Amino acid sequence: MSLEMIPEAAKVLYEKSPLDTFPIESEELTRLKKIANTVRISVIEMLTEAKSGHPGSSLSEVELLTALYFKFLKHDPKNPKDPNRDKFLLSKGHGVPTLYALLAECGYFDKSLLNTLRKLGSPLQGHPDRRKLPGIEACTGSLGQGLSIAQGLALADRLDGRKSLTFCMIGDGETQEGQIWECAMSAPKFQLDNLIVITDYNKAQIDGYTEEVMPLESLAKKWEAFNWDVIQIDGHDYLQILAAYDFARKKQNKKPTQIIAHTVKGKGVSFMEYKVDWHGVTPTPEEAKKALAELTERGKSL
Amino acid sequence: MSIATRSAFGETVAKLGETNPNIVVLDADLSKSTMSKFFAKQFPERFFEMGIAEANMIGTASGLAFSGKIPYICSFACFLTGRFDQIRLSIGYSGANVRLVGTHSGIAIGEDGYSQMGLEDIALMKSIPEMVVIQPADGEETKQAVEYLTNHHQGPAYLRLTRQKVPAVTDRVSNYEFKLGKPVTLRKGENIAIIATGGVVHESLKAAEKLQASGINPTVVNLHTIKPLDPSFFRELTETHRTLITVEDHQLDGGVGESISALVSELNPTRIFRIGVRNVYGESGSPEELYKKYQLDADGIAKQIAGWLK
Numbered sequence A: 001m002s003l004e005m006i007p008e009a010a011k012v013l014y015e016k017s018p019l020d021t022f023p024i025e026s027e028e029l030t031r032l033k034k035i036a037n038t039v040r041i042s043v044i045e046m047l048t049e050a051k052s053g054h055p056g057s058s059l060s061e062v063e064l065l066t067a068l069y070f071k072f073l074k075h076d077p078k079n080p081k082d083p084n085r086d087k088f089l090l091s092k093g094h095g096v097p098t099l100y101a102l103l104a105e106c107g108y109f110d111k112s113l114l115n116t117l118r119k120l121g122s123p124l125q126g127h128p129d130r131r132k133l134p135g136i137e138a139c140t141g142s143l144g145q146g147l148s149i150a151q152g153l154a155l156a157d158r159l160d161g162r163k164s165l166t167f168c169m170i171g172d173g174e175t176q177e178g179q180i181w182e183c184a185m186s187a188p189k190f191q192l193d194n195l196i197v198i199t200d201y202n203k204a205q206i207d208g209y210t211e212e213v214m215p216l217e218s219l220a221k222k223w224e225a226f227n228w229d230v231i232q233i234d235g236h237d238y239l240q241i242l243a244a245y246d247f248a249r250k251k252q253n254k255k256p257t258q259i260i261a262h263t264v265k266g267k268g269v270s271f272m273e274y275k276v277d278w279h280g281v282t283p284t285p286e287e288a289k290k291a292l293a294e295l296t297e298r299g300k301s302l
Numbered sequence B: 001m002s003i004a005t006r007s008a009f010g011e012t013v014a015k016l017g018e019t020n021p022n023i024v025v026l027d028a029d030l031s032k033s034t035m036s037k038f039f040a041k042q043f044p045e046r047f048f049e050m051g052i053a054e055a056n057m058i059g060t061a062s063g064l065a066f067s068g069k070i071p072y073i074c075s076f077a078c079f080l081t082g083r084f085d086q087i088r089l090s091i092g093y094s095g096a097n098v099r100l101v102g103t104h105s106g107i108a109i110g111e112d113g114y115s116q117m118g119l120e121d122i123a124l125m126k127s128i129p130e131m132v133v134i135q136p137a138d139g140e141e142t143k144q145a146v147e148y149l150t151n152h153h154q155g156p157a158y159l160r161l162t163r164q165k166v167p168a169v170t171d172r173v174s175n176y177e178f179k180l181g182k183p184v185t186l187r188k189g190e191n192i193a194i195i196a197t198g199g200v201v202h203e204s205l206k207a208a209e210k211l212q213a214s215g216i217n218p219t220v221v222n223l224h225t226i227k228p229l230d231p232s233f234f235r236e237l238t239e240t241h242r243t244l245i246t247v248e249d250h251q252l253d254g255g256v257g258e259s260i261s262a263l264v265s266e267l268n269p270t271r272i273f274r275i276g277v278r279n280v281y282g283e284s285g286s287p288e289e290l291y292k293k294y295q296l297d298a299d300g301i302a303k304q305i306a307g308w309l310k
Helices: A026-050 A055-059 A062-072 A093-106 A111-116 A146-161 A178-189 A219-226 A238-250 A285-301 B005-017 B037-042 B054-066 B076-080 B085-092 B120-127 B139-151 B200-212 B231-241 B258-267 B287-293 B297-310
Strands: A088-092 A167-173 A194-202 A229-234 A259-262 B001-003 B022-025 B045-047 B070-076 B098-102 B133-134 B155-158 B165-166 B184-187 B191-196 B219-222 B225-227 B241-251 B271-277
Touching: A026 A055, A026 A062, A026 A093, A026 A238, A026 B070, A055 A111, A062 A088, A062 A093, A062 A167, A062 A238, A088 A093, A088 A111, A088 A146, A093 A111, A093 A167, A111 B155, A111 B165, A146 A178, A146 A194, A146 B054, A146 B085, A146 B225, A167 A285, A178 B054, A194 A238, A194 B001, A194 B139, A219 A229, A219 A259, A229 A238, A238 A259, B001 B005, B005 B022, B005 B037, B005 B098, B022 B054, B037 B045, B054 B076, B070 B076, B076 B085, B076 B120, B076 B231, B098 B297, B120 B133, B120 B155, B120 B225, B120 B241, B139 B155, B165 B200, B184 B200, B191 B200, B200 B219, B200 B241, B200 B297, B225 B258, B231 B241, B231 B258, B241 B258, B241 B297, B258 B271, B271 B297, B287 B297
Parallel strands: A088 A167, A167 A194, A194 A259, A229 A259, B022 B045, B022 B070, B070 B098, B098 B155, B133 B155, B191 B219, B191 B241, B241 B271
Antiparallel strands: B001 B165, B133 B225, B184 B219
């Protein structure tokens, strides 16, 4: 999409943080891109089958979570409760189709479960449920709550002397919740440099663009003022994502990290990109066909 | 011996901290009032001062519980349970092994007035599936309840405590032993049974003595576990008593009397009168003045019962 077609309200200027280049071979980069494409295909298929859910917010987080699960997270799908694992919590629970697709790619459960999303008896609930599905760390979906839970996990790791990391993804709209700022205040107090927050800043929420519904800007300055290390990246650029995760993992300065990832709502499906209306509406079979054709084509070109 | 149940909690959890390294305590700037200060002093590395931010405290406790800790989270009953959405999702639905400690329950807190009174907390907590709700009546029962919650209980639990000192009542039972869900008969009478919970158990016992003078000889039951209720106990109680009276320092709507009425109506329909705070807000005043005005002291309880039985 050309820059002039991006809605004015979805344009937020930012400076990319200077980070060390993360060394990665081009084959590996291609592998990650292919996984992301496969995940997008799964997301469209799942949501079309389910006939309800959130495509826009699922598609904006794909690269961020693919990089996490396939390059960074210390985890074992065969032993999801390993106390020494790194943890990931999706606080913006409505984006869970992407997480389900990735967990299936990793081998936490059989891919055939994906088409049971949101159906009676399925462990793939409309929003994440830690008691029903391995690999899910928390029950989220009432926005604002997951970050505090992540803080608790990070505190427990430190109490028990584990070197594990806790990653938590929050939404931009979710950042309007007061509880986010309660935790923004407390994590630096507890010096949790093992807590890494990723904001999926796709600039849109149900009722409109975030800057119109309830402005977040200047978001980076807000987190900096709360004593977090703040990094701003393009949330679809693997090199920047990997560099940001690597920075957060290596640093030990007793400050939690906030990675503000600038993303595109509906990323990867041309007619969904930047469209507020695709927050919580699923594609018709015809639209799904069009989306899947686009994605399949892109997959071939990788 | 009189002791506030919040004090008994504070002393017990600090004591248990010596032998159970998994206990962690969180407070929202009220440790001097909830009495979590004893634990804080003894185990600073396992005490987390969360500031005046209860929602964040609730979520943090959940994360700690998922990693095997046994968190006690403390605040005034109304402030803690007021964060209902966090409790229902981050603790309840998540199955988090967290103990919520709500102190300053009821109008008995006195001068601070309605904004600080836990008067709807039972209604909120009992509506959450799997949530256990416990309200001890004296220091010994509090101690045993906290021991139970620490060493034997798995899952979310709400512990409702008093600001005011309450006299011992469980010493009426020899070798008293707290058993979750098993109400304790403190006084054996006939025909009429008073079922009381928390700080008003003592007042109910005194009311029973007063009523005896006018030929009414009530049984008095201490209901320390508000949820779950034991059907077999209430089946037997209603088979041996014609009328039940419930007494609580809480709104009647959503309270203990309501739970018992619902259960008894299914088991063995029996006439039940409910004593408590009847669809009004609390106010400032000394605890004694308030108990007199709202008829929750021994005189008020006895008068209400006598009136109904006429």
